[in-house]
Amino acid sequence: MRLLIFGPPGSGKGTRARLISRLLKIPVITTGDMLRGEVSRETEVGLRAKAYMERGELVPDELVIELVEERLRREDCSEGFILDGFPRTLRQADALDRILGERGVTLDLVLNIVVDPEVVVERLSLRRWCPRCGAIYNLKYDPPRVDEICDECGAQLIQRSDDREEVVRRRLRVYEEQTRPILERYMERSLVREMRGDIPIEEIPREVEEVLGPYLGNHLD
Numbered sequence: 150m151r152l153l154i155f156g157p158p159g160s161g162k163g164t165r166a167r168l169i170s171r172l173l174k175i176p177v178i179t180t181g182d183m184l185r186g187e188v189s190r191e192t193e194v195g196l197r198a199k200a201y202m203e204r205g206e207l208v209p210d211e212l213v214i215e216l217v218e219e220r221l222r223r224e225d226c227s228e229g230f231i232l233d234g235f236p237r238t239l240r241q242a243d244a245l246d247r248i249l250g251e252r253g254v255t256l257d258l259v260l261n262i263v264v265d266p267e268v269v270v271e272r273l274s275l276r277r278w279c280p281r282c283g284a285i286y287n288l289k290y291d292p293p294r295v296d297e298i299c300d301e302c303g304a305q306l307i308q309r310s311d312d313r314e315e316v317v318r319r320r321l322r323v324y325e326e327q328t329r330p331i332l333e334r335y336m337e338r339s340l341v342r343e344m345r346g347d348i349p350i351e352e353i354p355r356e357v358e359e360v361l362g363p364y365l366g367n368h369l370d
């Protein structure tokens with residue numbers, strides 16, 4: 150299954166993507182995590198991306214498209230994948246159409262998470278993230294068992310530098326201006342299913358199973 154998760158910053162894309170990945174046993178491609186990896190390894194891409202990310206702006210299309218194209222070529226994507234955070238501009242959406250077209254495949258589903266921007270600002274101030282395995286926590290809604298330590302791999306959790314309120318507000322503006330408009334293209338193709346981003350976090354697994362029901366088949370225990 151080829152799935153795209155769409156929604157504003159902090160809407161719960163990563164939380165759902167990780168869950169769906171476990172259910173369907175397909176990889177998640179999170180451009181934000183890939184770029185943060187490039188930044189921490191101080192690669193050429195990372196050095197170029199860093200300032201944009203810290204300001205809450207989009208990294209130039211050509212850098213992100215190249216990363217995604219390379220990632221989609223890997224063997225583990227042959228049975229499907231989940232895109233989280235890509236595409237975010239019309240140019241990226243065109244590139245995705247081209248990449249999938251060259252492989253003779255299409256997207257199966259676009260999940261669009263709808264949430265109030267003020268909810269997002271509070272959530273992101275409380276988010277903690279594992280830089281080693283990508284697990285996502287929230288100090289109020291989904292805390293780790295041991296303070297600031299990842300339940301899944303034991304690494305020290307960090308707060309993302311772009312989760313400061315003024316940066317989050319800019320990311321929300323960028324989403325409205327540059328990213329939301331591309332949803333139209335997927336609506337025209339009847340690919341979009343809406344998900345409510347404001348339900349309690351513990352209800353997300355049930356919501357995901359409901360929406361993905363027809364695709365889960367034997368994957369559910």
Ligand code: AP5
Binds near residue numbers: 157162181241273
């Ligand atoms: P990226 O890392 O993609 O950030 P984002 O899209 O802004 O999304 P987030 O990761 O902040 O949030 P999310 O929706 O995944 O929510 P989460 O599940 O973590 O991008 C960062 C930067 O990288 C961009 O600004 C840009 O510079 C660059 N970039 C990335 N992709 C790019 C691209 N394609 N092109 C150009 N530049 C790109 O949840 C958030 C928090 O809320 C967590 O603490 C979670 O536990 C909690 N939570 C989730 N759901 C609930 C709930 N229902 N109730 C309570 N708490 C909840």
